Amino acid sequence: MNAPARTADSSASAAAIDALYAQHVAELHRRTLEALSRGGFDHLLVPSGNLHYQFFDDRDYPYAVNPQFKAWLPLTRNPGSWLIATPGRKPTLIYLQPFDYWHVVPQAPSGYWIEHFDVIVIRKPEEALAHLPKDAARCAILGEPQSALGDYAPNNPQPVVDYLEYHRAYKTPYEVAMMREATRRGVRAHRAAEAAFRAGLSEFDIHLAYCGAARQDANDLPYGNIIALNQNGAVLHYMELDREAPAQSRSFLIDAGASHHGYACDITRTYATDARDEFQALIDAVDAAQLKMCDQVRAGTDYKRIHLDAHLALAGILKDFGVLKTSPEAAVATGVSGVFFPHGIGHGIGLQVHEVAGFAASDRGGRIDKPAGHPYLRLTRVLEPGMAVTIEPGLYFVDLLLDGLRQGEHADSVDWNRIDRFRPFGGIRIEDDVVCTDAAPINLTRDEFAATA
Template sequence: MSAQFWEPPRSPRAAFEARRARLWAELGPNGLGSICLPSGFARPRNFAHNVYPFRAESHFLYFTGRHLEGALFVVEDGVERLYLLERDPEEALWSGPPPTYEELSEELGLEVRPLGDFEPRAGMATLPPQDEETALWLSALLDRTVEAQSGPDLVDGDEALAQVMVDLRLRHDAWALEQLRFAAGESGKAHEQGMRVARRASREYQVRAQMEARLGESALRPAYGSIVTMCGEVLHQPDSSGLLGPGLLLCDVGGETPEGFAGDVTRTWPSSGRFSGVEREAYEAVLRVQLDAIAGARAGVSYGELHERACLLMAGELVGLGLLEGAPRDLFDSGALSVFFPHGLGHLLGLDVHDMEDLGDRAGYGPEAQRADHPAFRALRLNRVLEPDMVVTIEPGLYFSPLLLRRAKEDRTIARQIRWAEVERFRSVRGIRIEDDVLVTDEDPVILSASAPKSVAEIEACLGA
């Protein structure tokens, strides 16, 4: 039987022209005469010529769709230009010939010039890159200091440009939604692949390799460091070298399209092929919370309120499991719930897996909302009213973290609300997270990652139990 492969969608030139037109329409009303956005540079691994795969800055990608190293997208005087760092002709031997300026201009619908032609305007606004090398390069070009990763602290024109970008990227256009559907759908299929091979594997990395290979079959690369671990109580466990033994395997794996749009999907399944009694009880409790939250992810709903509702439902579920005792609101207010559910319900999704978090809380919180100093809200990445064409993740979890449980014992109020004998009964569960990518619409929410098996019956069937 021949192998099947999947082609990613490719946005037409008109998509980027439309985005650039929207950008230009927003510059004048926001007091911006000229702006530039850098693409960045490949970052060395252990010496200069051994680099990580290049991935352009997301704001640059939004308007060009191309990973062009050492490039600058500029808008000034109503003209859009792309400036490119000229490559050494000798590089063609090793990397192949680059596209000509004429070829790029035709492909992108932009005037393309060598970087040596660039002349910065006084007051030209920009957004800071994530790496120091690009920040120093951009500082030299603009003759002013641009600090890497300074997006949360921007002022003047840079701050105005950041808000323009949030307004443009918060609600996805049709081309971006096509990319996100593909990324989420193929990421879900990677989880299905992981389940199908899990019982034949002996190490976590073998499952991870199969999942990432499935992404590669669709021209996707990991959108973030994949998490494949039996240590589910460690929220972002980077290591995947452990043995597969009795218990649950937590897999947080998502792919990124060639244009940079991300999928972010998590499933948790029994490495044995069948959920044990306590594993099934805990898993179905988390699943009920997740399904309720997905159903509530509608236009006009505050994501912060959706998160709080999920927390209260989770508190009720943990009372039902015997892990906590008390009223859900009291368990939420005291912080007892946060011992077992210590993170937010989800986040924005787009060109960044945590979309536009390079700009601080501007996208996730908006101009009015502020982060609350409450155990259940400190790690909440999204707290704004949902609008049609936003894409968010919904990812409640249940964890038995030795660190958090130890701290809970030191808090007299919380210690009394936890039933410690039941904690021991469930401790082998370690960690469960269930995450889907959800499109907000004027009607019912759409689960973009529905291709990943999720119910107990679906998972066990896929595992071959």
């Protein structure tokens, strides 16, 4: 697969985006033809999904579009719609535009994508039945059970799903352009969040500053913002958002993304209040190591290797800062490094923040297991051109894990006074989104931070 073009971004002309999208749809046609052949089906049907309602209540949960649907179309707020892809034919979009005076209904279909589809507008969900292929048994229907319509219930045939999800790892140039635009939005919001932190605001107010700069709220963002001051940075998925600012802000960890046309970015940064503090020096050391890890995102590299190398690099930093009393190699071998780096180095990213098929051995199924002793790694495949991944090493001072270390046989492998020195700062995580190419990797995150420096 050809490497994504560096010029494929939102600054390109509308004609360029049109051309990228045409290539993208052509690639989806190719994948669909092979997937249907493997499953023995004639048609691919993808419902966009429906609203879910809360139990014992009449309130609906926030709508989340079927990822298999938004792979084809930049439509993320259109429940009750359907995509029909039949080899040799122009795909059909059945577009639900209901009569509704309680809510704002979807606008009439328009945009760069529309010429690639036959569009049928319906007013009621059941009207889709008249336009679906006549024999439901000949259809691979990908979706959740709630999307069933008459005889057309999602069957999610495994050969079809395995093929499509495996190949979703390879981003088309159009997809890279969408991810770059999501990153541009996310970096803008990260800049605003850092400024709010420097101004001494609370976690909640920093979160609001982020959403305001991203122009996205909780339902638009690809995942819930992690906004952690001081020791809260030691909670890997901290989402409490304290309403009051601490008496003293020492550090700030933000893990927050943004979305564009269904594609996500995932960015993490860590800051110290005092640039002269030793914790800032520790941040700088992790940042430098992270850049080297990003450079490992090259064709033929086993992603598991990046993860294992990260443990050794981070243990080396702990040794340099006097936290480790043993060698980095011994810390990795005994599992001590995992006390400070207790998660995986990253994951695939694209239509979903944690992209699917991270463990797939091939497009016919199978599984590539995680390395022994590393249960939280989310990707075990060998990198190839077009793959997009996150690289997110971290060092944390987590009371629960440190208590286990103190009570274990390796308690004397660390300097507990040094740990107490860093414990009030919580932790450090640095995360970039990186695209593998035929040559040097494209670091979408660093590109956008540099552009706004």
